Amino acid sequence: MMRLIRILAQALMAVRAFKVRTFFCLVSVALGISAITVIVATTEGAFHEAYLMVERFGPDSLMVIAGSDEARAVGQRTKTITLADVEAARQAFTSAYLTAPLMAVEGTTASYKNNKYQTLIIGSTSDYSSAWSWPVIEGSDLSENDVIGLKNVGLIGQDLLRELFGTENPVGKFVMVKQVLVQIIGVLSERGMSPTGVNLDNRLIMPVSTVMRKIINETRYVTLFRIRFLDQENLGHYENEMKLFLRQRHALADDQPNDFRIISPMEIIKFLVALTGSLIVFLGLAGVICLIGAGFVLANLFLLSVKERTREIGIRRSIGAKKGDILFQFLAEAVMITTAGGVVGFLLGLVSSKLLTMVAEFPIYFSWKSAVVGLLLSWAIGIGFGLQPASRAANLEPIKAVRE
Amino acid sequence: MDEITQPMVLMDQVTKSFRIADQDVAILKGIDLNVRRGEFVAVMGPSGSGKTTLMNLIGCLDVPTDGRYVLAGRDVTKLTDDELSVIRNEHIGFVFQNFCLIPYATVYENVLLPSLYTMKSKNDAAGRAVDLLRMVGLEHRTRSKPALLSGGEQQRAGIARALINSPELLLADEPTGQLDSRTAEDIMKLFVRMNADHKTVIIITHDPNIAGYASRIVRIKDGLMET
Ligand SMILES: Nc1ncnc2c1ncn2[C@@H]1O[C@H](COP(=O)(O)OP(=O)(O)OP(=O)(O)O)[C@@H](O)[C@H]1O
Numbered sequence: 001m002m003r004l005i006r007i008l009a010q011a012l013m014a015v016r017a018f019k020v021r022t023f024f025c026l027v028s029v030a031l032g033i034s035a036i037t038v039i040v041a042t043t044e045g046a047f048h049e050a051y052l053m054v055e056r057f058g059p060d061s062l063m064v065i066a067g068s069d070e071a072r073a074v075g076q077r078t079k080t081i082t083l084a085d086v087e088a089a090r091q092a093f094t095s096a097y098l099t100a101p102l103m104a105v106e107g108t109t110a111s112y113k114n115n116k117y118q119t120l121i122i123g124s125t126s127d128y129s130s131a132w133s134w135p136v137i138e139g140s141d142l143s144e145n146d147v148i149g150l151k152n153v154g155l156i157g158q159d160l161l162r163e164l165f166g167t168e169n170p171v172g173k174f175v176m177v178k179q180v181l182v183q184i185i186g187v188l189s190e191r192g193m194s195p196t197g198v199n200l201d202n203r204l205i206m207p208v209s210t211v212m213r214k215i216i217n218e219t220r221y222v223t224l225f226r227i228r229f230l231d232q233e234n235l236g237h238y239e240n241e242m243k244l245f246l247r248q249r250h251a252l253a254d255d256q257p258n259d260f261r262i263i264s265p266m267e268i269i270k271f272l273v274a275l276t277g278s279l280i281v282f283l284g285l286a287g288v289i290c291l292i293g294a295g296f297v298l299a300n301l302f303l304l305s306v307k308e309r310t311r312e313i314g315i316r317r318s319i320g321a322k323k324g325d326i327l328f329q330f331l332a333e334a335v336m337i338t339t340a341g342g343v344v345g346f347l348l349g350l351v352s353s354k355l356l357t358m359v360a361e362f363p364i365y366f367s368w369k370s371a372v373v374g375l376l377l378s379w380a381i382g383i384g385f386g387l388q389p390a391s392r393a394a395n396l397e398p399i400k401a402v403r404e
Numbered sequence: 405m406d407e408i409t410q411p412m413v414l415m416d417q418v419t420k421s422f423r424i425a426d427q428d429v430a431i432l433k434g435i436d437l438n439v440r441r442g443e444f445v446a447v448m449g450p451s452g453s454g455k456t457t458l459m460n461l462i463g464c465l466d467v468p469t470d471g472r473y474v475l476a477g478r479d480v481t482k483l484t485d486d487e488l489s490v491i492r493n494e495h496i497g498f499v500f501q502n503f504c505l506i507p508y509a510t511v512y513e514n515v516l517l518p519s520l521y522t523m524k525s526k527n528d529a530a531g532r533a534v535d536l537l538r539m540v541g542l543e544h545r546t547r548s549k550p551a552l553l554s555g556g557e558q559q560r561a562g563i564a565r566a567l568i569n570s571p572e573l574l575l576a577d578e579p580t581g582q583l584d585s586r587t588a589e590d591i592m593k594l595f596v597r598m599n600a601d602h603k604t605v606i607i608i609t610h611d612p613n614i615a616g617y618a619s620r621i622v623r624i625k626d627g628l629m630e631t
């Protein structure tokens with residue numbers, strides 16, 4: 001044991017003595033590891049993002065959207081889900097604690113005084129805030145009375161708020177949409193972008209009844225509805241049930257496609273993985289190439305070094321170093337350098353991903369995992385690419401080595 | 405035979421050939437050598453006669469092609485590479501013509517070197533290194549790198565290193581070959597002192613004056629001992 005420590009000290013001495021070799025090996029390993037660090041952080045960031053998205057979407061909820069891509073393609077209606085469907089679903093799925101219809105009206109302009117802004121009007125029930133886990137941060141939420149009484153009231157999203165009111169407090173003020181005056185009663189928290197890149201903060205949320213009757217004059221059909229279950233673990237099962245339930249209500253024959261689409265948290269994750277997957281693969285490839293490059297730099301510089309140090313190796317062998325001792329020393333030198341390179345690379349990775357997040361929307365998330373991955377990889381390079389030069393050093397014949 | 409009367413080096417018809425240009429060339433052609441404990445032997449012979457080759461065999465840096473070699477009662481012809489390393493480490497001290505110090509280590513670290521590889525757990529090498537450096541007169545140069553030392557000083561460091569593990573056999577291949585005669589004399593006095601300290605010493609030299617320090621001279625020519 002003491003013997004190994006003494007040989008390690010020799011390795012450290014050599015690492016410090018052969019500065020040029022140490023420097024170039026260290027830099028190339030550091031570059032590779034920094035790439036890997038960014039990749040691991042990005043991967044983790046993507047998963048973290050997916051997790052947050054699902055949390056916001058509601059891990060216990062399904063979203064049923066009227067119409068489907070297949071149906072639209074063959075020219076079928078997109079108005080397929082009725083208020084009655086929603087009500088029937090509420091009755092049928094007893095383990096659902098919330099069922100909320102939603103009516104979306106795109107491309108309307110909201111105005112306040114001289115300010116105008118494009119908005120998306122969402123008609124919903126009093127359950128909107130809880131259905132979407134989207135808190136009202138000022139004023140009050142929509143109430144059941146607002147829905148029953150077709151009240152002209154609304155909740156305002158952050159972007160819309162900024163554009164129309166600036167720093168003014170909107171609560172109690174009136175906004176004009178499609179010749180209807182709507183009183184703002186509450187402000188929604190900032191939500192950002194949806195996974196598909198849609199701005200969620202330009203919305204105006206109103207009672208679904210008001211939207212249907214007063215804004216678009218619609219009595220039956222809604223855009224979508226949302227349903228949340230008490231037992232999240234059975235969500236997959238409910239998704240199937242819902243499919244069958246709606247197909248039956250819409251009297252679809254077996255060969256007809258669904259005239260609706262069901263979105264589940266799983267689908268969101270799949271979508272995100274597809275979105276960030278290619279980025280991660282690209283970065284991963286770049287990182288692996290960097291690492292292999294670093295490995296070859298190390299192997300070559302070490303081979304040169306073994307040649308240059310032939311005499312030293314011969315001296316060590318002649319005074320009693322075993323082959324294994326020489327192997328161990330050279331491997332230790334390689335691993336010491338790559339470990340230092342790993343640490344430097346990790347720090348470089350930290351800095352460069354901070355820069356990346358400044359330049360672009362980039363899902364970066366650092367945890368101990370990226371540090372551990374970086375360290376293990378740098379050891380792997382040290383051992384993997386240091387082995388050949390080290391064993392060449394160990395197998396030098398002492399008599400030839402001392403002769404030089 | 406007991407420990408004392410048993411020879412230090414006993415070679416019996418030892419041969420050594422090298423493969424040179426696809427041919428086995430016999431360099432040593434049947435060496436019989438008997439060096440008793442406590443002897444001071446000088447090996448002389450013309451250049452290319454095989455002196456260094458013989459020394460490498462005695463020092464277990466290489467193994468004979470044929471014949472028997474018993475070192476301190478132990479047949480070393482059948483030992484593994486690792487076992488030979490242990491013997492070199494514990495029983496033999498080498499002094500080289502070109503000093504063979506590690507350039508990036510200090511004199512002190514160079515002297516300690518053999519003690520790093522020793523398997524013995526009890527190991528007061530640090531203290532012994534200081535004593536040895538004082539003995540060879542290098543106590544003021546311990547922190548220097550070898551390149552800053554004169555040839556004589558480097559060789560004295562080499563001798564201190566050879567002695568650090570207290571070997572019973574001291575081998576030196578032309579230890580004064582690169583030194584002037586005054587310095588060579590100082591170095592030889594160290595060997596004489598070691599020999600007086602009951603160490604067996606074998607040196608190779610071309611110089612009859614150097615050989616004069618030995619108690620016995622053996623001559624080698626064309627791979628055979630001259631009688
Ligand atoms: N490893 C080797 N491979 C091939 N030939 C070798 C090897 N070692 C020694 N020889 C050859 O063996 C012969 C004897 O070499 P050796 O070094 O033993 O001579 P020497 O007596 O020490 O000579 P010198 O006085 O010049 O040092 C030389 O011809 C040399 O070329």
Ligand SMILES: [Mg+2]
Nearest residue numbers: 455456457577
């Ligand atoms: Mg020679």
